[in-house]
Amino acid sequence: MIRIEPRETTSRLWNIGVPILSAVIALGFAAIPLALAGANIAEAYYQMGRGVFGSVFAFTEMLTRATPLIFTGLAATLAFRAKLWNIGAEGQLYLGAMAAVVVGTGAIDAPAIVLVPIVLLAGAAAGAAGMAGPAYLKNRFGADEVVTTLLLNFVILIFLQMMLEGPLKDPMSLGWPQSEPIVDNAALPRLLDRMRIHAGLILALVVAVISHIMLSKSVWGFKLRAVGENAAAALHAGIGVKRSLMGAAIVSGAVAGLAGVSEVAGLKGYLTADLSPGFGFTGIVVAMLAGLSPIGVVISAVFIASVFVGADSMSRAMGVSSFLADLVVSLSLICVLIGGFVSNYRFVRTAKRAA
C-alpha cells in the first residue's frame, strides 16, 4: 500500500525536475486528442519539434513569441511574490504600448540612442501607473486587487479602441483602427537579418536577471518577500507593508508595460487592438509554471512559446487544430500544480505486516 506524508524539505533536484517532468507528461497526455483527431502521433510531434528547432527561422520565431511572455511572466512573478495578485498585466501591456506610440511615432525627433530609452521609459511608466492605481486602492481602502486589476483590463482595452478610432488613429490607414507607425529611431533593433527577432528579447533577459538579483539579494526584495510570506510579521518587524506592496505594484506594472513596448516597437511597428493574444494572462501561467522564480520564467516562457509555435506548424503540416497548443499549456500547468503537491509530499510504501 502507498501512503502520502508531508515532506519537511524539498530537494533542489525535485524543484527543477518536477516542472520538466510535468511538461513531458502534459505532452504525453496531448497525444490522446491528437490520436482521436486521426493524426500519426510520432509524425505530429516530429512536426511540432521541427516547427521550433527545424530551422534558424523557426527557432527565432519561437524566441520572438517568448519575448512578451518573459515580460508578462516577470510582471506576474514580481507581484505574486508579494502576494499582490496582479491579474491586469494585459491592460498594463496595452498602456505601455500606447505610451510607446504616443512618444514614438514622430512626436519627438531624436537619434535612436535617445529615443529608444525614452520610448521604453514611457511604456514602463504607463504600465506602472496602471498597476499603481489598484495598489493605492488596496492600501487605502482594502479594495481587492484581483477584482480591480482584472476589470481594468477591459476598461483599458475599450479606452485603447477609442484612442485608435480617435487621437491615435493613423490617417493613412484607410480607415483601419490602427496607430501611426513607430519611427525608425524609436524602433528596437532587429537581432538578425531577415528575421523578426528583436532587441526586446535581450531586454527581457536583462530584466529577468535584474529581477532575480533584486528579489534575492536586495533589501527591497527581502521586504517584498517578507510581506508576501507573512504581512503581519513583516509589519511587526517594522517593514512598511503598504510601501512594499506599492513598490511591487509599480515594478510589476512597469515590466508589463515593457511587454507592450517590445511588441509595438520591436515586432509590429504599429499598435492595433489585437496586439496581444492574451500575453498578460499567459504570463500568469508562465510565472506559476516557473514557481515564481525570475530565471525559471525565462525557461517556462520558452517552453510555452515552443508549444504555441510548434503546434502552429504542426497544425499546418498535419491539418489538426492548433488549439492543441492551448491544451498542452493548460495540461502542463495542471501537471505542475500536481507536481508541486508531489514535491511537498512524499509517497511512502507501508511496511507489510511482519508475519
Place this chain on the structure above:
Amino acid sequence: MKKDLVLSLNKLSKRFGKVIANDAVSIELHRGEVLALLGENGAGKTTLMNMLFGHYLPDSGSVEVADSSGNMHPLPLGNPQAALAAGIGMVHQHFALAENLTALDNILLGSEKLFSLGRNTSAARAKINGIMERTGLTAPLDELVGRLSVGERQRVELLKALYRDARILVLDEPTAVLTPQEADALFKNIGAMTKEGLSVIFISHKLREVLAFSHRIAVLRHGKKVGEMETAKADQRSIARMMVGEDSPVTKREKLDPGKPVLHLNAVRVTGKSARNSLHGVDLTVNAHEIVGIAGVSGNGQNALAMLVSGLVSPDEGELSVEDNIITRFNPAAFIKAGIGRIPEDRHHHGVVGAMSVAENLVIERLDDTEVQNRGFLRSGAIGAIAEKLSKNYDVRGPGAEAPARLLSGGNIQKLILARVFECAPKLILANQPTRGLDLGAANEVSRRLLEARGRGAGVLLISEDLDEILALSDRVMVIHDGRINAANTTDRQAIGMMMAGEAA
C-alpha cells in the same frame, strides 16, 4: 503494579532530514495504567505518538499491541486504520471535529457504512450512553459541536475514541486548553476509564498534573528516553531535572534601584473595535532596571497596550514618551529605532516569517543596519555570520540557519525572537505572554534573559496572564481591567485576583 502488557514500542527511531526526532525509544504500557509522557518542546513526544498512531512511518523499530484476549501482535506501521482496528485511539491537542455536525454525528463519523440508505442511530446512541454512564464523560449528543465549550468538545473526542472500542488512549496535551476545573474533571473521568481496563498515555508539560494523576512517568529529551519511574517515587524537582538535563535555575531577582523612566504613558486613550482593544486614560511608567508586570484576565486591553507599545496603533489622546522624547510617529520601524524591543504574543504569526530562513528572520528588524546591508543589497556573508553567532549564543536549535523558520519548534522560535530583540540592546522590552506554551527550559531562558536585560539597565513591560510569572519577575505589579491600569501595591495573590476581576482592592 505489574499488570498485563498491552502495548510495547520497541526501539522506534525517526529522523526528519538532519534532525533526529526519536532515537530508539522503547516504551511499555500495561492494562489500566496511566503513563505520562514528559519532555520539552521538540523532545519528540508528539512524533513518537504519531508513529504509534500510524501518521508517521518509523525509520526503524516495531510496535506490538495486545488483542482483546491479551496476546501481543505486531502492529503494521504507518497505517492509522490498523492502529484504530487494534484499539488505539488518539485525541489531538487541536480537536478534529466538524463544527457544523452534532456531537453524535461527530462520534459516528467514519464508523458508519458509506453506502446505506437509512440511518439508525439508536444502537449507537445506546452504546454511547453506556460509555457515558460508566466513565462519567457527558456531552450533549444532539447539540452542534460548534456550540459546545472546549471541555465538552474534548469529551466528544474521548467518546469518539471509546465508541470505536479503544483500549489504549493517547492524549496530546489534553489540559492545555482547559480551565483548572475542567482539567480536574477530565482526570476524574480518566480514572474511571482505567478502572474499566483502559490504558492511557498522556503528553503534558504540567508537572503538577503529571504527579497527581499518572501511575508512571517516561521522560524524553532530544529524542531519547532519558528516564522512567513510578510516579509515587517522583517529585517535581527530579522530573524537571530529567527533562532539561540539569537543575533548572531558580529565577533570582536581585534588588536594583529603578533608574530614569524609559517609557511613560500619560493619559493615553486608544479606541479599538471592541472593548478588548481599547485603553481608557492609562498612566504608566517603566523605569530603567525595572520589570513592570501587567496582570489581568485575557481580553481586558492587553492587546491594545501591546499594539500601542509596538507602534502598531496610535493613541487617540494622551502621550507616549520614550526616555525624554515624546513619540509622534507610531509605526513599528520608528519604535525599533527608538530602542523598543518587542516579544509578540503570537510568535508564529507576528514573530517570524515562517517561509523565510532563520538567518533572515534574525536580521529582519535591522535591515537599515550597514552591518546587514550595503547600498540596498544584503551582505549575505555578514548575515550568515550573525545568524551563526546568535544561534549559538541563544541556543536556537533546528535544521540550520538557512532552513525556513517554520521548521523550528515553538521554544526555538521564541529563542530566535529573543536573540533578535536582545542583540539590539533595547532600552525597553515589551514582553507579551513571553513564556506561554513554552516548556520549562525555554521558559526559564526567557525569564533569565529578561532579568539580564533589567540588570543591564533596560526597562521591561511584562504582560502575562500567568500570575506566578508576574509575581516571580516583576518589581512592580499593575493590574489591567477593562482598559484601565492600576497599581497593585501588593504582592498578595488574593488582592490582585480581586483587582483582576474588577473589584476594588
